[in-house]
Structure formats: C-alpha cells, structure tokens
Amino acid sequence: MTSILIIYTGGTIGMIENPVTGALENFGFDRFQKMVPEVNRMDYCVKAFSFDPPIDSSDMDPKNWIEIAKIIDKYYNDFDGFVVLHGTDTMAYTASALSFLLEDLSKPVIITGSQLPIGQLRTDGKENLLTSIEIAAAKNPDGTPIVPEVCIYFDSRLMRGNRTTKINAEGFNAFRSFNYPSLAHAGINIKYEPRLIMPRDFSRPLKPHYLMDNHVMILTIFPGIRKEFVEHFLSVPNLRGVVLKTFGAGNAPQKPWLIDCLKKLDDQGVVLTNITQCSEGRVEMHRYETGLQLLQAGVINGYDSTPESMLTKLMFLLGHNYDRDTIHKLMNTSLCGEISI
Incomplete structure (x- = not known):
C-alpha cells in the first residue's frame, strides 16, 4: 500500500x-x-x-x-x-x-x-x-x-x-x-x-543539506530613495548577501551614490543579485543603461526568480561557504528549476 x-x-x-x-x-x-x-x-x-x-x-x-x-x-x-x-x-x-x-x-x-x-x-x-x-x-x-x-x-x-x-x-x-x-x-x-x-x-x-546563512537582506528600490537610508541599511555588520528588487527589467535610478555603494559592497565580497519588482517577467540588465550600471557594479542577474526563491537560494549557497566565483556561477545556474536561463 x-x-x-x-x-x-x-x-x-x-x-x-x-x-x-x-x-x-x-x-x-x-x-x-x-x-x-x-x-x-x-x-x-x-x-x-x-x-x-x-x-x-x-x-x-x-x-x-x-x-x-x-x-x-x-x-x-x-x-x-x-x-x-x-x-x-x-x-x-x-x-x-x-x-x-x-x-x-x-x-x-x-x-x-x-x-x-x-x-x-x-x-x-x-x-x-x-x-x-x-x-x-x-x-x-x-x-x-x-x-x-x-x-x-x-x-x-x-x-x-x-x-x-x-x-x-x-x-x-x-x-x-x-x-x-x-x-x-x-x-x-x-x-x-x-x-x-x-x-x-x-x-x-x-x-x-542542513546549512543556511541568514546574513542577507532585501533592498527594494523606489522613487525618491534616500542616500543616507541606503548607506545605513547596507552598513550592517557581517552582511553577506543583498537581493535588490528593482524596476521593470532590472533597472535602478542613475544615482552615482547608489552605484558607488553597490561597488563598495561588491569589493567587500557581498553577493548582490537583481530581481524585478514585477510579478511576471525577468531581469535583463543589458536592455537599458539603468540596468547596465548595476551589472557593471557587480550585481548578478536574478532572471525570473521570485523574491522567496532568490533569498533562500542565497542563504543556501552562503551557508555552504562556497568561494565567490562558485557562488556567482551557481546563482546563474538553475539548481532545481527555480529560474529560466
């Protein structure tokens, strides 16, 4: 039976x-x-x-x-x-x-x-x-x-x-x-x-697997987002990963302070990934200059991932303490059908 x-x-x-x-x-x-x-x-x-x-x-x-x-x-x-x-x-x-x-x-x-x-x-x-x-x-x-x-x-x-x-x-x-x-x-x-x-x-x-690391955050981009708030948000000790929820196909305001902040985090080894705020669709950072700037700052493409999936995937990979290149590679890989490449 x-x-x-x-x-x-x-x-x-x-x-x-x-x-x-x-x-x-x-x-x-x-x-x-x-x-x-x-x-x-x-x-x-x-x-x-x-x-x-x-x-x-x-x-x-x-x-x-x-x-x-x-x-x-x-x-x-x-x-x-x-x-x-x-x-x-x-x-x-x-x-x-x-x-x-x-x-x-x-x-x-x-x-x-x-x-x-x-x-x-x-x-x-x-x-x-x-x-x-x-x-x-x-x-x-x-x-x-x-x-x-x-x-x-x-x-x-x-x-x-x-x-x-x-x-x-x-x-x-x-x-x-x-x-x-x-x-x-x-x-x-x-x-x-x-x-x-x-x-x-x-x-x-x-x-x-029994390893997860919750030193991660979600940052939602919105019109009028303030520099001091973002800097405070992203200056949390031991931060290891950030999920950016951006506009449309993965776009963010063209503000030099925002890109400088993301580049600084990337240099520190923080994993940055980009997903859209839209319920349906995918991130294509090459499409517009407002998305390309994020790609150039070291932000990884989150494709068509849900926020829940991207956050837990990041926790999972960080929990295994893979090296930076391996994490970037796996974030751009469909491990169990979570994204469409």
Missing part, C-alpha cells in the same frame, strides 16, 4: 478560534485528525508527524526549514510521499528553501494549508489536504512518482515550490506561479503536465 507521511508544522489549517480573544490559535494534530475523517477512507497508509508545539508561519525561519528537511530525510525510505501542512504567510519561503535543501529528491513533497481553519464549514483546508495526499501518492505505470519535487498545492493548482508566491490574503486562490506554468490542475480529475515536471534520476539517493 502506498504510504504518505503528513508533517504538521502549524498554520491556519490547524487552528481554532479562542472564545475569549477571538484570535486563531493552534490546537494540535490529534483534534485536527478528528475533523478530517475522510483521510481514513483513502486507499493509502497515512501517518503523521507533528511539530510540538506547532509554529505560526510568521515565526518560520531557516532552523525550521532544516528541521523539516531532517524529518523528511529520517523517514525518506519509509514513505512514498510527504505532505507538509504549513501556514500560508511564509509557505513560499519554506517551499523554496526545501527545494534547495533536498538535493536529488525523487519523491513528492507537497506543501499545503488553508485560508480558513479546518473546523469551519466553508474551509478550503479539506480539499487542499485530501488532494495533496492524492498527488503525493500518484505514480506512473512503472511505479515512479508522477511529481518527484517540492510543490505547493492550493486552490486546485499544483505549482513548483520555488516558483510560487503568495498573492492573496483573503481569497482561496492565495498562490500563483507567474513565471512557470502549473504542474497540474485538479478538477473532476487531476490533470498533470509531465513536460513541466522536473526529470529525476531515481537511482540517486537523497542528499539533504
């Missing part, structure tokens, strides 16, 4: 309203299971592992990503697939991080959650959970898993985890993958797109 491990980290899907404060609070996986008896009717062996205590997704950080990776590694040979229940606020960060931490992954890791608690009548949690289990268990005729990668499933869409970002705080369509098509759509049937799914060598063992 196909076996699936549910890893319950916390989040809205497993919350209940406090009768005194009205705030949503985690209530534990035991009660969660009682609210989803449909799991017991599925033709799979479904087991569960719960964080104790559960974690609100706003509190997720690199050590929690590593903890999830360790759980998957520990039970990797015992289960055919994994479903991670997670809060929506930082779900895309966790999905991106796991895609880098789980090298040579050859089994599905499906991350899901909900906008409404599982105990509410109109919850989206049941459909998200049940379909995620079905996707994690799905196999090809030869017995290999259909989707052997880290994904987010939400509101009938299966998306590559490191291509996904949260777009909606109220609607059930909370996530989108703007620069890469969905891997599957769930309606009456689940329709997979095999040509879009990462090819895998199933003979290679999982190679988990």
Whole structure:
C-alpha cells in the first residue's frame, strides 16, 4: 500500500478560534485528525508527524526549514510521499528553501494549508489536504512518482515550490506561479503536465543539506530613495548577501551614490543579485543603461526568480561557504528549476 507521511508544522489549517480573544490559535494534530475523517477512507497508509508545539508561519525561519528537511530525510525510505501542512504567510519561503535543501529528491513533497481553519464549514483546508495526499501518492505505470519535487498545492493548482508566491490574503486562490506554468490542475480529475515536471534520476539517493546563512537582506528600490537610508541599511555588520528588487527589467535610478555603494559592497565580497519588482517577467540588465550600471557594479542577474526563491537560494549557497566565483556561477545556474536561463 502506498504510504504518505503528513508533517504538521502549524498554520491556519490547524487552528481554532479562542472564545475569549477571538484570535486563531493552534490546537494540535490529534483534534485536527478528528475533523478530517475522510483521510481514513483513502486507499493509502497515512501517518503523521507533528511539530510540538506547532509554529505560526510568521515565526518560520531557516532552523525550521532544516528541521523539516531532517524529518523528511529520517523517514525518506519509509514513505512514498510527504505532505507538509504549513501556514500560508511564509509557505513560499519554506517551499523554496526545501527545494534547495533536498538535493536529488525523487519523491513528492507537497506543501499545503488553508485560508480558513479546518473546523469551519466553508474551509478550503479539506480539499487542499485530501488532494495533496492524492498527488503525493500518484505514480506512473512503472511505479515512479508522477511529481518527484517540492510543490505547493492550493486552490486546485499544483505549482513548483520555488516558483510560487503568495498573492492573496483573503481569497482561496492565495498562490500563483507567474513565471512557470502549473504542474497540474485538479478538477473532476487531476490533470498533470509531465513536460513541466522536473526529470529525476531515481537511482540517486537523497542528499539533504542542513546549512543556511541568514546574513542577507532585501533592498527594494523606489522613487525618491534616500542616500543616507541606503548607506545605513547596507552598513550592517557581517552582511553577506543583498537581493535588490528593482524596476521593470532590472533597472535602478542613475544615482552615482547608489552605484558607488553597490561597488563598495561588491569589493567587500557581498553577493548582490537583481530581481524585478514585477510579478511576471525577468531581469535583463543589458536592455537599458539603468540596468547596465548595476551589472557593471557587480550585481548578478536574478532572471525570473521570485523574491522567496532568490533569498533562500542565497542563504543556501552562503551557508555552504562556497568561494565567490562558485557562488556567482551557481546563482546563474538553475539548481532545481527555480529560474529560466
């Protein structure tokens, strides 16, 4: 029988309203299971592992990503697939991080959650959970898993985890993958797109990583940005990486002080990478002079990466203490489908 491990980290899907404060609070996986008896009717062996205590997704950080990776590694040979229940606020960060931490992954890791608690009548949690289990268990005729990668499933869409970002705080369509098509759509049937799914060598063992360095920052460029603010922002001790969120195709104001600041950081060995503020599209720093100046200052092209993916990739590479040239090379390489070169 196909076996699936549910890893319950916390989040809205497993919350209940406090009768005194009205705030949503985690209530534990035991009660969660009682609210989803449909799991017991599925033709799979479904087991569960719960964080104790559960974690609100706003509190997720690199050590929690590593903890999830360790759980998957520990039970990797015992289960055919994994479903991670997670809060929506930082779900895309966790999905991106796991895609880098789980090298040579050859089994599905499906991350899901909900906008409404599982105990509410109109919850989206049941459909998200049940379909995620079905996707994690799905196999090809030869017995290999259909989707052997880290994904987010939400509101009938299966998306590559490191291509996904949260777009909606109220609607059930909370996530989108703007620069890469969905891997599957769930309606009456689940329709997979095999040509879009990462090819895998199933003979290679999982190679988990447990190193992340969070000495990184995101700097969003905006009209009227002030010199003193940027200089203060970028003068933080032990800064090792900066993700620049720039205009359009990777453009920034033609201000000599800004370029001098970036050149100084580049000379100090800080890794600088450029992504667009636009939801859809890619960075092409050669297109305009306003982008070319950044390239000449040592800024790396982030292509069509999401902020979540670029930030976690930078943490991952810096955590391994690769030399500067290696980091630049790997930042310009698609490690697990996170960018289109």
